[in-house]
Structure formats: C-alpha cells, structure tokens
Amino acid sequence: MKFVVSSTALLNVLQTSSKVVSNKNTLPILDNFLFDLKEGVLKITASDLETTLIGSLKVDNMEEEGLIAVPVKLMLDSLKEFSEQPLTIEANESTWEIQVSWKTGKLTIPGTSGLSYPNLPELNPESRRELDADADMLLTGINKTIFATADDELRPVMNGVYINIESQSITFVATDAHKLVKYVSPIETEIAASFILPKKPANLLRSMLGKEDESIRMEFDDKNVTFRLKSHTLICRLIEGNYPNYNAVIPSNNPNHVRVDRVELLNGIRRVAVCSNQSTNLIKMDIESSTINLTAQDLDFSVSAQESLACEYEGEAISIGFKSTFLVEILANIDTQNVVLELADSTRAGVFKPIYDEAPATDTLMLLMPMMINA
Structure with a gap:
C-alpha cells in the first residue's frame, strides 16, 4: 500500500472515526483503524463491535492498493503535530510496518494485518427498510431528545432515542422515567417502522449531521441501522426490546x-x-x-x-x-x-x-x- 494524502484531510476523518473506539475493547484488533485503499479511495473503519463508522477519503496519488490495520493512538498523536502538507504513507505488507514521509522527515509505526478485522453486519433482506431523511430534521430530533435518555442497566430500552416512522410523521422520544421528551416532525413516507437508536451512535450522528447539506439514507432491519452520509457511513446495532407506552404517561x-x-x-x-x-x-x-x-x-x-x-x-x-x-x-x-x-x-x-x-x-x-x- 502506498499513497499521498493531505495531512489535514486525513486527520479530520481519523478524529471523527476515533470517537467510536472504546477504551475497553475486548478484541485487540479494535484498537486499530482499518485502512482499505482501492481505486484511489481510502476507506477508514473504526468499530467497537456495537457501532462501526466508515470514513471515505480521496487520495491524491495512489501507487499501490492494500489493506492494513493502523494503531489508533499512535496515528492520531502523530498527525496532530503536522501543519497542512502532503504525506506519503507506505505500508509493507510482509512486515506490517507503516512509514509516513513528508518533505523534511519520516516516521515509522507498527501496523498489523487487517484480515482479522470484524466483518460489517449485513441487513436482513426480508425485514430491510430504507428511508431518505432530511439531515436538519434528524439533527433536531436527536438534539431535542438525547438529553432525556437514561443510563439504566436494568432497562436498556430507555438508554436510547426511540424513533417511530409513520406515513405522515416521524417521532423522536426519550425518557429516563423522570423526564420525557417527544418531538414530532412531518415526513412523507410509505413505510411504518420503529427502532431504538443507542445513545453512543446517536451522539456520533449528531456530531456529523451539522456538516451535511443533503438528505441522509437510513437503512435498517430488526437488529441494525445504517446511516449513509456524504463521506461517512455509520452502522450500529439497535437496542432490542419494546419501548414503554409513552403516550400513556x-x-x-x-x-x-x-x-x-x-x-x-x-x-x-x-x-x-x-x-x-x-x-x-x-x-x-x-x-x-x-x-x-x-x-x-x-x-x-x-x-x-x-x-x-x-x-x-x-x-x-x-x-x-x-x-x-x-x-x-x-x-x-x-x-x-x-x-x-x-x-x-x-x-x-x-x-x-x-x-x-x-x-x-x-x-x-x-x-x-x-x-x-x-x-
């Protein structure tokens, strides 16, 4: 793998993706970004098994495709010290050594094979639904409700934002049994569905939606949801269970x-x-x-x-x-x-x-x- 990329552009994608990475990963491979370079596009994946974020970045000059796992902390700490300049990144796929070169120097960090990185969850084609949603509407819905979510290990369904989609409206609800927020926005759709979006991916989505100016494609089934943004794809496992009957209270x-x-x-x-x-x-x-x-x-x-x-x-x-x-x-x-x-x-x-x-x-x-x- 060998390519040239802007230091600032790469750092921006890595900083966004790094918010997914957990401090207590059960798999050592998850302490790494997965770099996948194909056809001039670098896909950077970060995951904690529950939530996966994939960022895409066009490279300036690609000499060789490849797949490698790059340590999160070392890569971020290194890139934070650079001003805007082109970086040449080269990975040796026999020693898994990664070399970052710039005009006045170079650094070498250890990588590892990316083949053991967990596969992405696939949506069930029988229960799969999709919806194009306005970015501002999604952002407002999450902003209005996420503060009211709970941190309750005994009732995990209350630890996320409940999203209910109907033919004329989309409803966002959050409650911790003391306070409850319900936000309803008009939407034209032919589907009727609902799911509970966990707090961590909801916060991640909130941090990215402000930069979006197009509609967001939502794809989901009974277990997972995918949000396709301009340069990122967020995939997360949904909270399973029945949300409380909030209208009754x-x-x-x-x-x-x-x-x-x-x-x-x-x-x-x-x-x-x-x-x-x-x-x-x-x-x-x-x-x-x-x-x-x-x-x-x-x-x-x-x-x-x-x-x-x-x-x-x-x-x-x-x-x-x-x-x-x-x-x-x-x-x-x-x-x-x-x-x-x-x-x-x-x-x-x-x-x-x-x-x-x-x-x-x-x-x-x-x-x-x-x-x-x-x-």
Missing part, C-alpha cells in the same frame, strides 16, 4: 396553564437552586394568578432562596415541586422565548411546551415528574 387533561418567559424562569431557577438541598435539588413552585414564587432551602446548611416571577396563569392556585437540575435541562432545550407549563395537580407530571409566534410544522412536548414537597 402524558396527562391529557391539564386545567392549569402557566405562560411565562422561558429565559427569566430558567435564570430564576438557576439562582434559587444554589440554595436547594444537595441530595434532592428540590425547588418549590407556588403559582397563582400572575406570579410564580420559586423557593429552595437546605436546612442542613441553614440556607434558603426565594424569587418571584411574573406570569400569565389560568387555573387554581397550586404548589408543586420539581428537581431543579431536570427543570434546567428541559428549559435549556426549548428554543422559544415563551413557554407554557400545563399542570393537573401537585402529584401529576407537568407538561412543558414551546410557544411559537406562528404555528410550527413540528410538535415538541416535554414532561417532568414532580417531587414530594415536605410540609
């Missing part, structure tokens, strides 16, 4: 409606939360005709805080407690100036919805379970 009859400036409420909660109990992070909200009164206290340290905010309120006076860290997460992930909080009573979940000046095509709903208020 969203309260439908909420007679109490609070309309408030989102930024003012968010900043007020952050100020008051400094004095909340460190173990519970409880903030109490007393809501009446035109005022939200926020209070927090920690009796162990004799600290307390209180702040009153103006609001528009329809309903009976109500007192309800929420975990401040969850409140901050929810309000920080809503992008409108004003928000409406719908409440039934102090024991049922509060529903947060953004308020738009014009009717949006998308629908966002965030739900937060209350906490007990100690009398």
Whole structure:
C-alpha cells in the first residue's frame, strides 16, 4: 500500500472515526483503524463491535492498493503535530510496518494485518427498510431528545432515542422515567417502522449531521441501522426490546396553564437552586394568578432562596415541586422565548411546551415528574 494524502484531510476523518473506539475493547484488533485503499479511495473503519463508522477519503496519488490495520493512538498523536502538507504513507505488507514521509522527515509505526478485522453486519433482506431523511430534521430530533435518555442497566430500552416512522410523521422520544421528551416532525413516507437508536451512535450522528447539506439514507432491519452520509457511513446495532407506552404517561387533561418567559424562569431557577438541598435539588413552585414564587432551602446548611416571577396563569392556585437540575435541562432545550407549563395537580407530571409566534410544522412536548414537597 502506498499513497499521498493531505495531512489535514486525513486527520479530520481519523478524529471523527476515533470517537467510536472504546477504551475497553475486548478484541485487540479494535484498537486499530482499518485502512482499505482501492481505486484511489481510502476507506477508514473504526468499530467497537456495537457501532462501526466508515470514513471515505480521496487520495491524491495512489501507487499501490492494500489493506492494513493502523494503531489508533499512535496515528492520531502523530498527525496532530503536522501543519497542512502532503504525506506519503507506505505500508509493507510482509512486515506490517507503516512509514509516513513528508518533505523534511519520516516516521515509522507498527501496523498489523487487517484480515482479522470484524466483518460489517449485513441487513436482513426480508425485514430491510430504507428511508431518505432530511439531515436538519434528524439533527433536531436527536438534539431535542438525547438529553432525556437514561443510563439504566436494568432497562436498556430507555438508554436510547426511540424513533417511530409513520406515513405522515416521524417521532423522536426519550425518557429516563423522570423526564420525557417527544418531538414530532412531518415526513412523507410509505413505510411504518420503529427502532431504538443507542445513545453512543446517536451522539456520533449528531456530531456529523451539522456538516451535511443533503438528505441522509437510513437503512435498517430488526437488529441494525445504517446511516449513509456524504463521506461517512455509520452502522450500529439497535437496542432490542419494546419501548414503554409513552403516550400513556402524558396527562391529557391539564386545567392549569402557566405562560411565562422561558429565559427569566430558567435564570430564576438557576439562582434559587444554589440554595436547594444537595441530595434532592428540590425547588418549590407556588403559582397563582400572575406570579410564580420559586423557593429552595437546605436546612442542613441553614440556607434558603426565594424569587418571584411574573406570569400569565389560568387555573387554581397550586404548589408543586420539581428537581431543579431536570427543570434546567428541559428549559435549556426549548428554543422559544415563551413557554407554557400545563399542570393537573401537585402529584401529576407537568407538561412543558414551546410557544411559537406562528404555528410550527413540528410538535415538541416535554414532561417532568414532580417531587414530594415536605410540609
């Protein structure tokens, strides 16, 4: 294998691909990138068995094709020190030695045979589905929901983003049993399917989608999903199991409606939360005709805080407690100036919805379970 490539272009692909590599690989070969050079295109594969990312890069000058496994850390640490310049990379397929040459010097690192690198999973042709999805829509769906995913070994289905595709819409849902986010976007498709995308590949996809300006091809079956981007292909194993019936926990009859400036409420909660109990992070909200009164206290340290905010309120006076860290997460992930909080009573979940000046095509709903208020 021998080729010439831009140092910056190669480093960009390697840095993106390296996010897949695990610190605790069960197979030593997975501590390597797989370099596969064919027809002037270098394919760089990184995997942790669950998730695989393949980056493609056109080389400037190819003299000899080849396949070799390249150590991740050594290659990255070496390339980080280069300014933009052409590099000549040559691999000896009898000794597996890799030589990187540039105008003023060269370095040699040990490689290994790429033949033992795990094969890519193949989709079942009988259950295989495909869909062309807008990159911005996918990015927004993941951004809106991923913060609400759980880290629960006993309920792995809640450790990812649930994606439900129907004829007129695509729904993204995430929940950790305390908070829930549901984001619905319109889409025209002839398929009806759903799957649970794990958190790690969802984060990887999120980091790459911002650079995409074309639609993304999604291909999936019951076990795996493939996302085909402009210069990368992401393949990951789906979380198996049935996602909870999230619609059943969203309260439908909420007679109490609070309309408030989102930024003012968010900043007020952050100020008051400094004095909340460190173990519970409880903030109490007393809501009446035109005022939200926020209070927090920690009796162990004799600290307390209180702040009153103006609001528009329809309903009976109500007192309800929420975990401040969850409140901050929810309000920080809503992008409108004003928000409406719908409440039934102090024991049922509060529903947060953004308020738009014009009717949006998308629908966002965030739900937060209350906490007990100690009398």
